[in-house]
Amino acid sequence: MSEIASVVDLCGQNLPGFDATTDYWQAIVTEAELTQSPLPPYAKSYPARLPDGRYLLLPLRGMPTADGSAPDRCVASLIANQASMEVVEQLALHMAQAAGAYDFDAVIGLPTLGLAFAPLVARRLGHSRYVPLGYSRKYWYRDELSEPVSSITTPGKGKLLYIDPNQLGLIAGR
Secondary structure (H helix, E strand, O other): OOOOHHHOOOOOOOOOOOOOOOOOOOOEOOOOOOOOOOOOOOOOEEEOOOOOEEEEEEEEEEEEOOOOOOOOEEOOOOOOOHHOHHHHHHHHHHHHHHHHHOOOOOOOOOOOOHHHHHHHHHHHHHOOOOEOOOOOOOOOOOOEEEEEEEEOOOOOOOOEEEHHHHHHHHHOOO
């Protein structure tokens, strides 16, 4: 039996394997349209309830362990750049509505997946642009404008986050 076949979810039930993600992130559904209960235990997916009461079904992924043994916990996964445009637009609308209570000077988009939402959130908040950050260092970038980052989905793969120095005017003093 493969390691992935022996993953145990948060409720202690054996997961027979993970679904391909091709069909995930493509539609937001009502509770009546869910193909599973919105209540635990969760086996292969997690129904994330959105502010409007609808759901986005997220696949569960086993988290690697430090010793390389079979995963014993899962994370619900959203890969925005693989989601349908309708889903991204709806999620950005919810984000902008939540952020609307605050007075933002700028919206900053983090790579890679945050860049799918940042322009839409910025537009909904009345901004004409957003500030994109990136992992790729251009020759005119400055090292002092970088910051180390890590991710639970790419353990041990430290990266640097960069801002284009030409974008500093959009955030200076804010």
